Amino acid sequence: MTIFSTDHKVIGKQYIGLSLFAVLIGMALSLVMRYHLVHPDAKVRLFQMLWPDGAPGGQMTPELYLSLMTMHGTIMVFFVLTTAPQSGFGNYFLPLQIGAHDMAFPVLNMLSFWTTALSFLVLMAAFVVEGGAPLSGWTAYPPLSALGKIAGPGQGLGQDLWVLSIALFCVASLMAAINFIATIIELRAPGVGYFDMPLTAWAWFVTALISLFAFAVLLAGGILLLLDRVAGTSFFIPGGLVVSDQIQARSGGSPILFQHLFWFFGHPEVYIAILPGMGVISTVLSVFSGKKVFGYRAMAYALLAIGGLGFLVWGHHMFISGMSPYSSVAFSVLTLAIGVPSAIKTFNWIATLWGGRIRFTAAMLYALGFVSLFITGGVTGLVLGQPGLDLYFHDTYFVVAHFHLIMGVAAIFAIFAALHYWFPLLYGRFLNETLGKIHFYGTFIGVYAVFVPLHFAGIAGNPRRYPDFKEYEFLKSLMPLHVGVTHAAYSLAAIQLLFFFNYFWSQRKGKLADKNPWGAATREWTHD
């Protein structure tokens, strides 16, 4: 096996490996942030060793906290949630499921992975350059992200590297999207019609379509932002801006314009993360219920509807940007409309379970956990889709809790379900079921213990992105809640070590698997 392989199975495993490495870094950063929130004055020698400028004497500066938050979000959204479910599992299993010999463009596939890997390295380099990592968040709103070094530590070369990394990621994702769509359109085996494909293949197809339209727009926004930073343009920098007592020479730009470009990509990105998971969950629920998926065609059309509507709702991320109330109502109605295909999927999952002979394997538990998280996170999405409520909740922990449940943890549960389900095909062995179930229960309880209280923190008006709550009288009463959340986060992280042990141990020592151990009906299990 060569690392520059053009084989879709190798590339799929490479994507999965990259995501597992990225998730470790992203998780570690979140733990450091949680630690800082409950011990804001602590002096930690490790912090000083890792970030000498950001933690002088071991005490974390607010700027370092914001840079960790930026990197956590960027790593998790792009290199975990976007990469593993689509490019990882999709590359490995799509050709097998539709009877193709490989992806349509194997060399492009290899280039796509290595461009993603390069993008990740460029992002990581932001940690070690002068000024450190950027602090403008994963959304990189200008003018903070556009001004350069004068805007703070990390806003110099660190922010340049961030923009470059995201531009590279866009190019890699566009290459991958072209490959997925061309493979499904042109390389389906004779007799495999669109409505003969498993829902996993449908989900990868719709996700690739979304990627094709969305990443090009983010690339455009990234190019314009980079030019504002390095070429003296003023696309996003408004006039009369005073930073560090200096009036900025540039004028006329619109920071809101970047928000439009970003969220035209950013909302579909939510579906890029979650739709492949929906496909996996549909398959796993069906296999372990011993029934066909209920309402197969409705499920496929619901995927298309979610993908299409996802491009019409970006404005709900910008209710507080001063948009017209008429626009807000339009975006709100369209946002709530996504509840219809989402509900079709949820009810069909439940109908698939109804009357089935359910086997509670680890994969099945994760699939059920996904449905639970999808409903919990979805319900709070309806709250945030109301402009009047969003004005209050927007910059609070309510939003943090909402998007972590629906976009982050639900998608990660789908990754766990997929790994348990497909591990026999990936490595010829089973993941240990007992360890898998212990890991499931610990993770399921852990994520609710972390994110449900954060909803209440948000309702109480707790702002997000604040590095030190003790500075504010009205937040002091919420500190016990944050202490509890932080301990839950430690426990949640600890139980993930069990998964990593299981993942690597089972590759060599796991129980050997038969050819089709779950009794599945899709092609990848019968492929030689």
Added chain:
Amino acid sequence: MTNVARTGQTLLIVASSMLFAAFTSAMVVRRATGTDWIAPSVPVWLWAAALLALSASWLVMRGLYRPAALCGFLLVASQIAYAASLRMGDVAQSFAAVLVTAHAAHALFGACALWWKGERASLFWHFAGALWLYVLWLIGVWA
């Protein structure tokens, strides 16, 4: 050209179209919201460069791929010369520079593909030619 290659090129064209649609919408919004918009001047020789794009497409239809690629390289050279003459501090000129440079990257890719891959790159080249007419209209007429 195989169906797979044609589909791949079509999808690439969709992605490129989205990129230029995003630049266009940014330009439309920026012109409407600012008071500092001064239309960039487009020299006659850049209009003439449209003839290079059209000539290249005409040559492609006659199977003369390398001469078509040479027209493409000349088009890229004229685009780079124009972009280099623009002031990035001026908002309209900076949009023109972005659009022309982005197109030059597409045209360079298309011309190289014509040189080495011949007929297989024809669909993309026709798209690049049409896209140049659009960019010229956008910066030379609309702006």
